[in-house]
Amino acid sequence: MTKIAVLGAGSWGTVLGSMLADKGYDIVLYGNNEKVNQEINESHTNEHYMKNWHVNETATATGDLNEALSGAEIILFVLPTQAIRSVAQNVSKILAQRKDKPLIVTATKGIEPGSKKLISEILTEEIYPNDEDKIVAISGPSHAESVAQKDLTAISCASTSMKNAQKVQGLFSNDYFRLYTNNDLIGVEVAGAVKNVIAIAAGILVGKHYGDDAKAALMTRGLAEITRLGVNYFGADPMTFSGLSGIGDLIVTCTSVNSRNWRCGKQLGEGKSLDYVLQNMGQVVEGATTVKAVHELCQEKQIDMPISEAIYRVLYQNADVDSEIAQMMGRSPKQEIRL
Numbered sequence: 001m002t003k004i005a006v007l008g009a010g011s012w013g014t015v016l017g018s019m020l021a022d023k024g025y026d027i028v029l030y031g032n033n034e035k036v037n038q039e040i041n042e043s044h045t046n047e048h049y050m051k052n053w054h055v056n057e058t059a060t061a062t063g064d065l066n067e068a069l070s071g072a073e074i075i076l077f078v079l080p081t082q083a084i085r086s087v088a089q090n091v092s093k094i095l096a097q098r099k100d101k102p103l104i105v106t107a108t109k110g111i112e113p114g115s116k117k118l119i120s121e122i123l124t125e126e127i128y129p130n131d132e133d134k135i136v137a138i139s140g141p142s143h144a145e146s147v148a149q150k151d152l153t154a155i156s157c158a159s160t161s162m163k164n165a166q167k168v169q170g171l172f173s174n175d176y177f178r179l180y181t182n183n184d185l186i187g188v189e190v191a192g193a194v195k196n197v198i199a200i201a202a203g204i205l206v207g208k209h210y211g212d213d214a215k216a217a218l219m220t221r222g223l224a225e226i227t228r229l230g231v232n233y234f235g236a237d238p239m240t241f242s243g244l245s246g247i248g249d250l251i252v253t254c255t256s257v258n259s260r261n262w263r264c265g266k267q268l269g270e271g272k273s274l275d276y277v278l279q280n281m282g283q284v285v286e287g288a289t290t291v292k293a294v295h296e297l298c299q300e301k302q303i304d305m306p307i308s309e310a311i312y313r314v315l316y317q318n319a320d321v322d323s324e325i326a327q328m329m330g331r332s333p334k335q336e337i338r339l
């Protein structure tokens with residue numbers, strides 16, 4: 001039986017791990033919270049991250065990375081962006097003692113501030129230098145809460161190696177979870193990461209009582225600036241942004257109450273402080289981290305991303321939301337389709 005090590009025992013890691021255990025794989029979750037690991041092993045629940053939900057009883061959890069990786073053919077990273085590099089370094093040390101090279105899958109959506117690197121770039125750098133083909137990213141419109149209920153879900157599965165993308169497609173697919181392969185790894189990751197920033201903006205508009213036109217305008221212009229960053233800086237294929245990891249994920253994250261990024265934005269729009277919102281969310285809000293990397297890129301490479309830059313100023317420079325909205329609506333006239 002194929003063993004899959006799932007690194008991250010939060011909402012998405014637990015649901016993906018349980019879904020894969022339902023298919024008969026040997027699943028070991030790696031989590032850094034001993035209480036959560038114990039709860040998964042003993043009562044097969046993870047109440048903090050997935051309320052009133054049952055984890056497949058064959059899935060186990062451990063705080064020992066060696067134990068999680070032992071014999072694993074697939075290593076699935078489902079950690080917050082901020083934890084990826086340090087855990088990847090530990091994974092690399094453990095794999096150095098092995099002859100085989102397990103396939104690495106990432107479900108994390110983010111860009112690392114400072115390095116401005118995507119998750120696949122960090123994993124390649126830390127684990128398989130010069131072998132990007134061993135990395136596969138899964139990304140698209142998918143909330144843990146929906147997949148836990150076996151709601152119909154379709155996402156992208158991207159790698160520079162079509163063979164490895166197809167392998168992961170086969171491993172993860174079931175009758176309610178469908179994956180489409182994509183060879184634009186970079187584009188899929190940029191789209192998945194930056195939509196979280198736009199989702200914060202979508203939440204802010206709701207918190208400020210703006211309506212449907214505002215939401216539609218934000219999502220469309222948000223996609224335009226995500227595409228601009230992806231194509232101009234990362235060299236992504238523009239078509240990727242019309243796909244599941246692009247417009248698909250943008251729609252779900254900007255409209256669903258399950259989105260932590262959207263909920264964060266809504267509370268900011270209602271006047272709460274970022275510190276208060278993040279402390280009370282109890283789960284990761286990736287857009288709040290990724291917007292720092294996006295801001296660095298905009299400054300360095302002169303990329304025009306007015307929505308993301310406004311979100312950066314609201315989150316980290318104390319900017320007033322109403323003034324930012326007024327400023328955005330008053331920008332000089334622009335042509336719609338431009339990269």
Ligand SMILES: NC(=O)C1=CN([C@@H]2O[C@H](COP(=O)(O)OP(=O)(O)OC[C@H]3O[C@@H](n4cnc5c(N)ncnc54)[C@H](OP(=O)(O)O)[C@@H]3O)[C@@H](O)[C@H]2O)C=CC1
Pocket residue numbers: 007008009010011012013030031032033036049078079080081083086087107108109110142143144145282283284286
């Ligand atoms: N939730 C979802 O529906 C989806 C999430 N994603 C992406 O998946 C990634 C993970 O999100 P999600 O599961 O929701 O996040 P959660 O906030 O629900 O869980 C994060 C988990 O990571 C753990 N963790 C943090 N740092 C470390 C570390 N250094 N070592 C080991 N474990 C660590 C946390 O542990 P602790 O309890 O100790 O904090 C927690 O268990 C994000 O990039 C997100 O964007 C993608 C699609 C859907």
Ligand SMILES: O=C(CO)COP(=O)(O)O
Pocket residue numbers: 109140141142143196199249252253258259260261262284285286
């Ligand atoms: O990526 C996601 C949905 O596809 C999860 O979004 P949130 O992190 O905003 O909950």
